[in-house]
Each structure stands twice: as structure tokens, then as C-alpha cells.
Amino acid sequence: MPNAVTSLSHVDPPATTATQPEPRSATSTQKLPQSQSPAAIKAPADSVQISSAAQAALQEALETQTQTRKEAANGDPQANRLLIRQAAAQKVQP
Secondary structure, three states, rough: EEEEOOOOOOOOOHHHHHHOOOOOOOHHHHHHHHHHHHHHOOOOOOOOOOOOOHHHHHHHHOOHHHHHHHHHHHOHHHHHHHHHHHHHHHHHHH
């Protein structure tokens, strides 16, 4: 049969542990060197150089249909080939 608790008494911890802080060594109060801190480590910056051919290809890929037509009208052979390919692709697809 379970026993019922009829009264509780509060017990304070010993006064020696509550009022006296633990002694610290001199090394525990010093800061860690930055080499050990993960936040202090800087990652090297990466740089990328794109060739002029890649830059030209990117520029052509981002070009609008209107820009391509203007360049083709001014005699750009690459723009002419692109317009011919696009016209052929439209004829194949309904």
C-alpha cells in the first residue's frame, strides 16, 4: 500500500559550497588563442577568371530576340545563323 507524504521539509545546501566559489587556475581565465577558435579562422577567398570566349558565349546566351535581329540586320553572321536555326525549329514544331 502506498504511503502518503504528509509533510515536507526544506533542506538548504551546506553554506560552504554556496558562498565559496571554486578556485580557478590562471590558465582557465585566459582567452584561447585565435588559432583554436573556429570563428576566427578565415577561409581563403576564391577568385574565378572567365576567358573572353566564355564571356562572349554568355553574352550571346543572355541576348534577347530583338538584339539578335538588330545584329543580324547589321551583318553579324553568328546572329544570322541563330535566326535561321530558330526559324527552322519553329517550322518543325507546330
